[in-house]
Amino acid sequence: MMKESKASAELNRIQIRVTPPGPEAKKIVKRDHDVLAKSTKSLPIVARRARGGVFVEDVDGNVYLDMASGISVTNLGHVHPPRVTARVEEQLRKLWHFAGTDFYYEEQVLAAEELVSVTPGSFRKKVFFTNSGTESNEAAIKIAKAATGKQQFIGFIGGFHGRTQGSLSFTASKPIQKKGFFPPSMPGVEHVPFPDPYRNPFGIDGYEEPEELVNRTIDYIDRFVLKTYLPPENVAGFLVEPIQGEGGYVVPPKGFLRSLKKLADENGILLMVDEVQTGFGRTGKFFASEHFGIEPEVLTVAKAIASGIPMGAAIVHERLDFPESGLHSNTFGGNVLASVACIETIRVMKEEKVLDNVNRVGGPYLKKRLQELSERYECIGDVRGGIGLMLAIDFVRDRKTKEPARELRDRVEYKAFENGLILLSTGQSAIRIIPPLIITEEQADMGVEALERAIKASI
Numbered sequence: 001m002m003k004e005s006k007a008s009a010e011l012n013r014i015q016i017r018v019t020p021p022g023p024e025a026k027k028i029v030k031r032d033h034d035v036l037a038k039s040t041k042s043l044p045i046v047a048r049r050a051r052g053g054v055f056v057e058d059v060d061g062n063v064y065l066d067m068a069s070g071i072s073v074t075n076l077g078h079v080h081p082p083r084v085t086a087r088v089e090e091q092l093r094k095l096w097h098f099a100g101t102d103f104y105y106e107e108q109v110l111a112a113e114e115l116v117s118v119t120p121g122s123f124r125k126k127v128f129f130t131n132s133g134t135e136s137n138e139a140a141i142k143i144a145k146a147a148t149g150k151q152q153f154i155g156f157i158g159g160f161h162g163r164t165q166g167s168l169s170f171t172a173s174k175p176i177q178k179k180g181f182f183p184p185s186m187p188g189v190e191h192v193p194f195p196d197p198y199r200n201p202f203g204i205d206g207y208e209e210p211e212e213l214v215n216r217t218i219d220y221i222d223r224f225v226l227k228t229y230l231p232p233e234n235v236a237g238f239l240v241e242p243i244q245g246e247g248g249y250v251v252p253p254k255g256f257l258r259s260l261k262k263l264a265d266e267n268g269i270l271l272m273v274d275e276v277q278t279g280f281g282r283t284g285k286f287f288a289s290e291h292f293g294i295e296p297e298v299l300t301v302a303k304a305i306a307s308g309i310p311m312g313a314a315i316v317h318e319r320l321d322f323p324e325s326g327l328h329s330n331t332f333g334g335n336v337l338a339s340v341a342c343i344e345t346i347r348v349m350k351e352e353k354v355l356d357n358v359n360r361v362g363g364p365y366l367k368k369r370l371q372e373l374s375e376r377y378e379c380i381g382d383v384r385g386g387i388g389l390m391l392a393i394d395f396v397r398d399r400k401t402k403e404p405a406r407e408l409r410d411r412v413e414y415k416a417f418e419n420g421l422i423l424l425s426t427g428q429s430a431i432r433i434i435p436p437l438i439i440t441e442e443q444a445d446m447g448v449e450a451l452e453r454a455i456k457a458s459i
Ligand SMILES: Cc1ncc(COP(=O)(O)O)c(C=O)c1O
Pocket: 071, 131, 132, 133, 134, 135, 137, 160, 161, 162, 163, 241, 245, 246, 274, 275, 276, 277, 278, 302, 303
């Protein structure tokens, strides 16, 4: 599956014909700025079409290697041929939409059945379908409140859970996310430190002393929060990412999530795990929770679950299902097209052994290539991740102080774009490397070479 034919290899490579953004791209960027509200735009790349699973052509004919995957959405590659695309095309001629929250159709049931079959947890589960990550977390928050009768929560500094009012109350990875929106419309969310091995408020080198970092973090939550001012009887749940995504691709020490689950269980608090970015094969297993040995009773997903047709879900232990109908609903959740894309995405992942490729090209290969870069360039302070194809490099002014080099990071991201490589920044000074999960070693090399050219041109 991963081998390309000679002809397609010739077509599918980085080709920069005109320094981007080219003239056609510039025109569309201007029109976009005239009519679209501001969001979080980064690079001025204007896509025209996919070229092979991991390449994208822009409106000026430049071809880029995509190591952003539409923010970890196109995990099977763009326009997955022939299965996901063919199944959606077939469905387009049959039925598009029928309001799956109010009526019935088999595709939604099948999508939920497939989804629970790959979700960790040896218990029966229920699925609530949404259209995005933030909506999945909104659903999870309401489910936790309804099931426990409690109204307060604990989130983590550096966490990202979305930008609607409930999930925004948890989001804490950049000041701009809440600027002018304070106080959050959903009160009752307290934030505690996440055990970031590289930069944490405890001053511990978490790579050298992972257990100490976990103990200090758990002790802080237990003694200084739950036993000091926030009674566990008030707390419905912890909401946590197994690996912080927008916060900088921060991988906690291996034992953290298990210790957090233990603390949650001891205090009658739910552990709610947000796998919107880490899920669907990104880490080499269907879900990152599996790496950390936990079976969350509340797990949220979105992004890659339908290969780019908007879809999300909150997947919960069946005992947590809403006590009565009408407490939550939406119009598009479990939409027919999204459902068939989700079913086919899961089947492709299982049958085409996509995870094997992630585990071969991710940690063992790509991470090593990035570590080699960090040996050559002092400005790379940390190479993170490598559990699968979820990697990041962090730029620093000084390796000793670890002071973030944000401007340099931004320059590298832009120069990479000019060199035909699409990257996305994350956290204060990191760049994430998240190619489609079908990337080959040769294509990964192509990306690392373009990245190195960008670093050289930026320092
Ligand atoms: C971990 C996590 N949760 C939630 C979200 C929000 O998802 P969406 O942008 O689909 O609302 C994101 C988006 O990046 C995310 O990374």
